Amino acid sequence: MVSNKAKTGGRRLVYLAAAISALGGMLFGYDIGVISGAILFIKKDFSLSTGMEEIVVSSVLLGSLVGAAVGGFLADRIGRRRLLIITSAVFGVGAIGAALAPDTAWLLAARIVAGGAIGIASFVAPLYISEIGPVDIRGKLVSINQVALTSGIVISYLIDYAFAGSQAWRWMFAMAVIPAAAFGVGLIFIPNSPRWLVSRGHADQARAVLNRIRPADQVESELSDIQHSAAQQKDHWSELFSPLLRPAMIVGVGLAIAQQITGINTVIYYAPILRSDYFQIRRLVFCVGGYSG
Secondary structure, three states, X not given: OOOHHHHHHHHHHHHHHHHHHOHHHHHHHHHHHHHHHHHHHHHHHOOOOHHHHHHXXXXXXXXXXXXXXXXXXXXXXXXXHHHHHHXXXXXXXXXXXXXXXXXXXXXXXXXXXXXXXXHHHHHHHHHHHHHHOOHHHHHHHHHHHHHHHHHHHHHHHHHHHHHHOOOXXXXXXXXXXXXXXXXXXXXXXXOOOHHHHHHOOOHHHHHHHHHHHOOHHHHHXXXXXXXXXXXXXXXXXXXXXOOOXXXXXXXXXXXXXXXXXXXXXXXXXXXXXXXXXHHHHHHHHHHHHHHHO
């Protein structure tokens, strides 16, 4: 018979691991939002043209594309937790690099580096959470990552507002080092993914992890399920089109398209500029209307 204390302790560790992993989503959100305020002052200091301003804003997406493309391979090779620790360090380097940028080329390089870390974290963090969480709360745990992402956007806006008066755009970027450090340090204290451990042939270590996060009477059955799943995995693109996975793939891709097709990221990136343009147009309309009247 498993004590309630043991069950509660395991669940607490799972929630803690999910919360720490979700900091990767928060870093993603922070970087999405911080550029919206920083670009107002960057374009003045670096005398950016409209085209170069757009490149600076979107350069992080280039890094994210590369990071997301290689994230799965690296996660399988070196492990989810270890990769996320490396990612936190890379993001910190990108944030500091952007804060110290002496020119546009340096800033672009720093943004691409940070984007690479974001691309990896945006893929690997939810993957780790799904593998560490029990089936009955897995969806709830993965949603924490999205909540953290939107929280990161809000926090970045608040940071931008705090430093806008002094036009300290470098500090806007530098403040990202704090959550990046918390992300990296927190990851040291959470367990590896049992599914990854099994895939690398470390069944005993996977069992040890499951003993920490699952009731004792569920450990062997879940370990057996993981081993059976790993043995059946073909690791080929054709699996996505199998009758079992096709509906999930369609829903996943459809949701991603629906989310991006709204153009919400553009609004987030350029919100202060759009607000400024709105009030300028409004003043112009009032002036013209008053003159005509």
